[in-house]
Amino acid sequence: MTMTDSSNDHAGLRQAEAESFEGSIRSAGLKVTAPRLAVLRALTDMPHSNADALFGAVRAGLPGTSLQAVYGVLGSFTTAGLVRRIEPAGSPALFERRVGDNHHHIVCTRCNVVHDVDCAVGHAPCLTPSDALGFDVRAAEVIYWGLCAQCQLDTASQLDTASQLDTATP
Ligand SMILES: [Zn+2]
Numbered sequence: 001m002t003m004t005d006s007s008n009d010h011a012g013l014r015q016a017e018a019e020s021f022e023g024s025i026r027s028a029g030l031k032v033t034a035p036r037l038a039v040l041r042a043l044t045d046m047p048h049s050n051a052d053a054l055f056g057a058v059r060a061g062l063p064g065t066s067l068q069a070v071y072g073v074l075g076s077f078t079t080a081g082l083v084r085r086i087e088p089a090g091s092p093a094l095f096e097r098r099v100g101d102n103h104h105h106i107v108c109t110r111c112n113v114v115h116d117v118d119c120a121v122g123h124a125p126c127l128t129p130s131d132a133l134g135f136d137v138r139a140a141e142v143i144y145w146g147l148c149a150q151c152q153l154d155t156a157s158q159l160d161t162a163s164q165l166d167t168a169t170p
């Protein structure tokens with residue numbers, strides 16, 4: 001596909017985006033560095049990514065970056081509350097920029113795709129424990145497991161052809 005629209009508009013958009021990334025990093029109390037900007041940009045494009053995937057995206061624009069540096073950036077972002085870290089069972093840690101709203105996740109047990117699920121009642125914690133044991137409960141994190149729509153189609157067609165069903169479990 002050929003882009004025929006004004007490249008000036010596009011450059012202006014990238015500029016505004018870069019400034020908003022810098023603003024986010026600064027308001028989290030962190031110094032703006034090239035790896036931090038690159039990781040934040042990658043996370044914006046690919047939510048629920050692990051460090052390896054983010055490293056792959058960052059390396060394209062910053063060839064000198066190491067996986068270790070990406071882990072370092074993710075650690076400081078998580079500590080500063082700029083990104084949220086989720087760890088579905090059997091998966092490496094995944095990171096996302098959507099923070100502070102106590103949303104949940106739904107994970108496909110077959111292809112591992114992850115999607116956001118809004119809080120059931122719109123505020124944290126959306127699930128009240130039967131006994132909070134004296135805790136001041138601030139958040140409840142739920143992971144729903146199941147087969148995504150595409151995997152349901154795939155497994156249905158596999159059953160049709162009577163081939164072996166992949167029974168991956170979390
Ligand atoms: Zn799936």
Ligand SMILES: [Zn+2]
Nearest residue numbers: 096098115116
């Ligand atoms: Zn999420």
